[in-house]
Amino acid sequence: MRQIDLRSDTVTLPTPAMRQAMAVAELGDDVFGEDPTVNRLEAMAAERVGKEAAVFVPSGTMANLICLLAHCGRGEEAIIGHMAHTFLFEAGGSAAVGGIHPHTVPNQPDGSLDLAAVEAAIRDPNNAHYPRTRLICLENTHNRCSGAVLAPGYMAQVRALADRYGLRIHLDGARLFNAAVALGLPAADVARDADSVSFCLSKGLSAPVGSLVCGSAEFVRQARRQRKVLGGGMRQAGVLAAAGIVALETMVERLADDHGNARCLAEGLARLPGIVLDPASIQSNIVIFELAAGAPAPAELVAGLAARGIKMGAIGGRRIRAVTHYGIEAADIEITLEAARALLH
Numbered sequence: 001m002r003q004i005d006l007r008s009d010t011v012t013l014p015t016p017a018m019r020q021a022m023a024v025a026e027l028g029d030d031v032f033g034e035d036p037t038v039n040r041l042e043a044m045a046a047e048r049v050g051k052e053a054a055v056f057v058p059s060g061t062m063a064n065l066i067c068l069l070a071h072c073g074r075g076e077e078a079i080i081g082h083m084a085h086t087f088l089f090e091a092g093g094s095a096a097v098g099g100i101h102p103h104t105v106p107n108q109p110d111g112s113l114d115l116a117a118v119e120a121a122i123r124d125p126n127n128a129h130y131p132r133t134r135l136i137c138l139e140n141t142h143n144r145c146s147g148a149v150l151a152p153g154y155m156a157q158v159r160a161l162a163d164r165y166g167l168r169i170h171l172d173g174a175r176l177f178n179a180a181v182a183l184g185l186p187a188a189d190v191a192r193d194a195d196s197v198s199f200c201l202s203k204g205l206s207a208p209v210g211s212l213v214c215g216s217a218e219f220v221r222q223a224r225r226q227r228k229v230l231g232g233g234m235r236q237a238g239v240l241a242a243a244g245i246v247a248l249e250t251m252v253e254r255l256a257d258d259h260g261n262a263r264c265l266a267e268g269l270a271r272l273p274g275i276v277l278d279p280a281s282i283q284s285n286i287v288i289f290e291l292a293a294g295a296p297a298p299a300e301l302v303a304g305l306a307a308r309g310i311k312m313g314a315i316g317g318r319r320i321r322a323v324t325h326y327g328i329e330a331a332d333i334e335i336t337l338e339a340a341r342a343l344l345h
C-alpha cells in the first residue's frame with residue numbers, strides 16, 4: 001500500500017542530487033571556519049535572506065535558541081505569540097538555558113500579533129519591578145496558524161514599534177521560503193525588517209539536517225559563540241551543508257506545488273460532512289481543520305486514515321493537521337480525500 005505521510009514536512013527525504021552532492025562534498029573543520037562547503041552555504045543563505053552573514057546550525061530549535069540567547073540576557077524578556085513554535089514546542093529552552101522570560105501575546109488567526117497588544121506588553125525600563133523587554137519574536141509562515149503568511153507591510157509596522165522602544169526583532173522563518181513563494185517576493189524582502197532570521201533546510205526544502213541563523217556580521221559572531229555553548233559546533237559539516245546548497249538551488253520554487261496541493265486538500269476536506277475549515281485561509285503547505293461536534297473524534301479519523309496508509313496528526317482539541325511536501329503528489333490528495341470521504345460519509 002502506498003504510504004501518504006502528511007504529518008509534517010520534516011518527514012521529507014533528501015533528493016538524489018542531494019545524496020550525490022553529499023558524497024562528493026569538499027570538507028574541512030567548520031569550527032575552525034575551514035569547511036568550504038559550509039562556508040558556501042552560509043554565504044548563499046545570507047545573500048538569499050538579505051543579511052550580512054549566516055551560520056549553519058543543527059536544527060530549527062537550536063537556531064531559535066541561539067538567536068534568543070544572542071539577543072537577551074538572563075532575566076530579560078522576549079515578547080512572543082502564545083502559539084509560536086518557540087513558545088510551545090522548543091522545550092522552554094530560552095528559559096531553561098538562558099533565563100529568558102517569555103511574555104506571551106495572543107496570536108491572531110493570521111499569525112500576527114496585535115500591535116497594541118505588543119506595545120502594551122513592553123515594560124517600563126525605569127521600573128525595577130519589571131524584567132527588561134529586549135525582543136519581539138515573530139513566525140512566518142506560522143505553523144500553528146495553519147501556515148499563515150504574515151501580510152506584507154505588517155513587519156514594517158512591528159519594526160517601527162520596535163525602533164520606538166529600542167527593541168530587536170527575531171523572525172522564526174523555519175518556513176521562510178514558503179512565505180516568500182506564497183507572496184511572490186524574494187526571501188530577503190520577507191526577512192527585511194528582522195534583526196535576526198532563522199530558516200530550516202530540513203522541512204519543505206527537504207535537506208536531511210540543518211538550519212541557518214542570519215543577521216548582521218556582529219550578530220552572527222555572537223550566534224557562533226552561542227552555537228558553541230550549546231554544542232552545535234559541527235566539524236566536517238559540509239556533508240550536510242552540501243545537501244542544503246542543493247535545497248536552496250533546486251527546492252524553493254517547487255514549494256508552490258505543495259501550496260497548490262494543500263489548497264486542493266483544504267477545498268476537498270471543506271466539502272465533507274463534519275469538517276470545519278475555510279479553504280480560503282490556507283496560504284501555504286499546512287492545513288489544520290476541526291471536526292465538528294457529532295463527527296468522529298480526531299483520534300478515530302486519524303486511525304481510520306492510517307489503516308488506509310494515510311498519516312495525519314491529531315494536534316489537540318478536535319483539530320487535525322496535514323502538511324504537504326516533496327513526495328506528496330496531486331494524486332495523493334485525491335486518494336486522501338477519497339479515504340476521508342469514506343470515513344465521514
Ligand SMILES: Cc1ncc(COP(=O)(O)O)c(C=O)c1O
Nearest residue numbers: 059060061062085139143172174
Ligand atoms: C515554525 C517552526 N520553528 C521551529 C521549528 C523547529 O525546527 P526543528 O524541528 O528543526 O528543531 C519548527 C519545527 O517544526 C517549526 O515549525
